[in-house]
Amino acid sequence: MSHTDSARTEQIRANLTAARARIEAACHKADRDPSEVSLIGVTKTYPASDVRVLASLGVTDVGENRDQEAAPKAAETADLDLTWHFVGQLQSNKARSVASYADVVHSVDRAKLARALGDRAAAAERRLTCLVQVNLDTGSQAGVIGPRGGVDPxxxxxxxxxxxxxxxxxxxxxxxxxxxxxxxxxxxxxLYEVAGRIRDRYPQATVISAGMSGDLEAAIGRGATHLRLGTALLGSRGPIVG
Incomplete structure (x- = not known):
């Protein structure tokens, strides 16, 4: 390992330790067990080498929000036992590619996309876990997808x-x-209310993916089971190709 690689590993290790301390403190405040909360390392704009560092530190849930970045990164790290989470807005024409490597798609916000992902996963003899993305913007009208996507509650x-x-x-x-x-x-x-309505009918649908680097405490307080952390783990440097 080069000096640069070693320094990067230590930087990410320190960030991870700090993030986990925040998670534990928030869980303590919410009277929750930290083991109920999973951490997804969102590696958008970061190189595959950072994915390897995260995996070496025990973070094997990895998130991406653009297929053109995620697909090559997943291929490059195929030797690692990772769970890939697709967390960004997704066009139906990208369903074939995403269904070939993603394990969980967080951003399903319309029936057409669900059908496309399901058909492509079936063709690839894979099974995909999908989450319903909910639009929490109260300023938007019913049926109108906001800039961040999501279906009306x-x-x-x-x-x-x-x-x-x-x-x-x-x-x-x-x-x-x-x-x-x-x-x-x-x-x-x-979101917790919507999750409860869905879980009443589908008891296995226990995932609440909510909370990022800036608002993970609020998410944990409202029942989040999965946090999507990028900046808190990898820093706020600009796009890096590699």
């Missing part, structure tokens, strides 16, 4: 049904991004 159970009924898909639960400028605690409380 009222329509989430129907989309959950579309996912659950496809033979190649597993309904995992829900995902959301707190709206910019909104109180994340209020937003994630709404």
């Amino acid at each position: 009222a329509d989430a159970p129907a989309l959950a049904e579309r996912i659950a009924e496809h033979e190649a898909l597993t309904l995992g639960g829900v995902m959301a991004v707190a709206p910019l400028g909104a109180d994340p605690d209020e937003a994630f409380a709404r």
Whole structure:
């Protein structure tokens, strides 16, 4: 390992230790067991070498939000036993590619996309776990997808049904991004309600993917089971190719 690699590993190790301390403190405050909360390392704009560092430190859940970056990175790290999470907005025409490497797709916000992912996963003889992305922006009208994507909370159970009924898909639960400028605690409380409605009908749909580097405490306080952390683990440096 070169000096540069070693320094990067120690930097990420320190960030990971700090992030886990934040998670433990938030869980303690919310009277939750930290083992209930999974950490996904979001590696967008970071090189595959950082994915390897995370894996060496025990972070094997990795997230990406662009297929053109995720697909080659997944191929480059295929020797590692990773769980790949696709967390970004997804066009239906990318379903074939994403279904070939992703294990969990967090951003399913319409029936057409669910069907495309399911059909492509079936063709590849794979099974995909899908989450219903919920739009928590109260300023948006019903049926209008906000800039961050997501289905209107009222329509989430129907989309959950579309996912659950496809033979190649597993309904995992829900995902959301707190709206910019909104109180994340209020937003994630709404997500928790939607999650409960879906879980009442599909008890296996236990995932609540909520919380990023800036609002993980609020997410944990409102029942998040999966956090999507990029900056907190890898820093805020600009795009790096590699």
